[in-house]
Amino acid sequence: METGEILVIDLFAGPGGLGEGVSSCVNENGNKPFQIGISIEKEPSAHRTLTTRAFYRKIYELENGLDSYNSYLNGNITRSELFKRFPKQAQEAKQETFFAPHTLGEDNSDIHARIRELVASHGTRPKVVIGGPPCQAYSLAGRSRNAGIVDYKAEKDDRHFLYKEYLKVISIAQPDVFVMENVQGILSAKVGGEVMFPRILKDLKAPGRVTKISSPKYKVFSLVVNADDPTNPTYADPKDYLIRSEDYGVPQARHRVILLGVREDIERVPGTLLPREDKTTVEQVIADLPALRSGFSKREDNAKDWEREVSKNATRVKKLLRKQFDGAADLDLTPIKNLPRSAALPVNEPLLMPEHLVEWYRNNAPMCVLNHETRGHMDSDLLRYAYSAAFTILSGGISPKARDFPADLAPAHDNWNTGTHADRFRTQVANKYSTTVTSHISKDGHYFIHYDPKQCRSLTVREAARLQTFPDNYLFEGNRTQQYVQVGNAVPPYLAQQIGKVVMDLLSQIE
Ligand SMILES: C[S@@+](CC[C@H](N)C(=O)[O-])C[C@H]1O[C@@H](n2cnc3c(N)ncnc32)[C@H](O)[C@@H]1O
Numbered sequence: 001m002e003t004g005e006i007l008v009i010d011l012f013a014g015p016g017g018l019g020e021g022v023s024s025c026v027n028e029n030g031n032k033p034f035q036i037g038i039s040i041e042k043e044p045s046a047h048r049t050l051t052t053r054a055f056y057r058k059i060y061e062l063e064n065g066l067d068s069y070n071s072y073l074n075g076n077i078t079r080s081e082l083f084k085r086f087p088k089q090a091q092e093a094k095q096e097t098f099f100a101p102h103t104l105g106e107d108n109s110d111i112h113a114r115i116r117e118l119v120a121s122h123g124t125r126p127k128v129v130i131g132g133p134p135c136q137a138y139s140l141a142g143r144s145r146n147a148g149i150v151d152y153k154a155e156k157d158d159r160h161f162l163y164k165e166y167l168k169v170i171s172i173a174q175p176d177v178f179v180m181e182n183v184q185g186i187l188s189a190k191v192g193g194e195v196m197f198p199r200i201l202k203d204l205k206a207p208g209r210v211t212k213i214s215s216p217k218y219k220v221f222s223l224v225v226n227a228d229d230p231t232n233p234t235y236a237d238p239k240d241y242l243i244r245s246e247d248y249g250v251p252q253a254r255h256r257v258i259l260l261g262v263r264e265d266i267e268r269v270p271g272t273l274l275p276r277e278d279k280t281t282v283e284q285v286i287a288d289l290p291a292l293r294s295g296f297s298k299r300e301d302n303a304k305d306w307e308r309e310v311s312k313n314a315t316r317v318k319k320l321l322r323k324q325f326d327g328a329a330d331l332d333l334t335p336i337k338n339l340p341r342s343a344a345l346p347v348n349e350p351l352l353m354p355e356h357l358v359e360w361y362r363n364n365a366p367m368c369v370l371n372h373e374t375r376g377h378m379d380s381d382l383l384r385y386a387y388s389a390a391f392t393i394l395s396g397g398i399s400p401k402a403r404d405f406p407a408d409l410a411p412a413h414d415n416w417n418t419g420t421h422a423d424r425f426r427t428q429v430a431n432k433y434s435t436t437v438t439s440h441i442s443k444d445g446h447y448f449i450h451y452d453p454k455q456c457r458s459l460t461v462r463e464a465a466r467l468q469t470f471p472d473n474y475l476f477e478g479n480r481t482q483q484y485v486q487v488g489n490a491v492p493p494y495l496a497q498q499i500g501k502v503v504m505d506l507l508s509q510i511e
Contacts, residue, residue, distance in 0.1 A: 011131035021496020045478025055093035132181035294457030297376035342373035439488030469494035
């Protein structure tokens with residue numbers, strides 16, 4: 001296949017994890033067959049991230065392209081100065097992200113018209129639709145939030161039906177293949193007492209029935225389990241559609257439903273992802289990032305006061321932990337001196353990172369680390385972070401539950417001890433893969449405590465991005481909270497690349 005031969009229509013694109021993964025696929029001829037034609041995203045900061053990345057992909061191989069991009073990353077030139085240096089590519093990047101944030105369901109006439117145009121100009125060459133309708137309404141957290149809303153009616157929550165926007169685009173574009181991603185909760189979500197998943201599956205197999213647009217039918221494959229009958233794929237268990245990202249080299253337990261739709265007239269059967277034998281750990285992917293200190297959220301912040309506070313906490317934590325662990329007295333919790341809170345610094349040698357990931361993360365990496373800035377924490381939380389990180393080391397990799405915290409470290413929460421907040425504070429264990437990075441990381445860092453008590457802090461956006469396998473030169477635009485949301489929402493690009501290869505192999509077998 002030639003470079004750009006496969007037109008990609010990217011819906012609900014977020015910061016572009018899926019798009020990044022497929023765009024990076026290279027075939028045996030050294031070509032990159034996937035070319036994003038349009039990415040639709042409604043949230044302005046994610047849209048800005050998408051445009052910056054689309055632009056990067058268009059210029060990094062041009063003369064002065066990478067240098068100019070790095071000048072922007074280093075803060076030496078503004079984004080508009082960068083775009084002015086490559087006006088044609090800037091225009092193409094803006095067109096790729098449709099010039100502005102757009103909302104599926106509200107801006108359909110423009111979106112659909114553009115998709116029709118792209119499809120028509122692409123002729124008979126292959127097309128794919130990627131993306132996932134947002135997951136808040138299906139996710140377990142979203143469902144428990146909804147449960148707290150008086151008079152909440154799932155059947156009135158439009159977000160349950162956003163997948164129908166996806167169906168409309170499939171009907172219009174009639175792609176050879178679609179890749180639809182969603183949270184695990186989609187398998188069990190109910191609307192008006194009806195379990196939604198069988199209906200969603202049925203609708204995806206025959207989108208025209210719902211959209212009333214004449215449309216081909218689709219077979220829906222799992223990417224991890226072989227179908228009982230490849231001509232009419234069925235699976236014994238809906239969980240067969242579930243992908244455990246940690247099995248595919250992602251340093252994170254991210255379990256997502258990913259459906260691979262193949263147009264009915266295509267007789268070839270797609271392959272499945274190849275699990276890796278080794279698991280990637282948190283430490284392998286973040287240990288080389290510059291050490292940082294956290295800050296204070298409710299009082300004036302400076303390094304000396306922070307060191308004093310963390311030292312004081314260290315003494316207290318050791319005393320508390322001596323009652324629980326023999327080795328507590330020997331644990332060194334002394335804060336690292338003179339740490340910055342953000343680092344425009346080069347990364348250290350990625351000594352622990354496996355070679356294939358060094359290539360993945362560090363390819364065309366900038367000199368300085370992007371989006372690597374710590375948050376401020378309350379004094380009481382700093383103490384809990386120290387306790388949690390130290391406990392995790394002493395226990396050999398178990399982050400403490402609420403019940404493990406000494407009473408005087410317990411937050412003033414009525415339900416701290418009821419079990420619902422058992423994981424209110426969670427240290428990401430150095431030598432395991434992390435728990436799921438969700439957009440909740442934007443709210444506070446309590447679920448994402450760094451394993452190093454000497455830094456006593458939660459993870460930065462860049463560390464979360466590493467857990468999500470974004471390359472180091474992937475810039476998240478917007479403020480820090482928006483950056484965290486974008487990272488938490490994304491499909492890990494490293495996984496998306498593997499999915500892209502399955503699609504690329506399938507499409508390259510078709511005449
Ligand atoms: C789970 S994220 C998608 C992640 C993305 N597929 C990736 O690979 O990084 C869902 C995104 O859909 C966006 N979104 C939600 N409703 C939308 C709508 N009606 N139209 C366009 N975008 C929407 C959200 O802002 C969010 O960024």
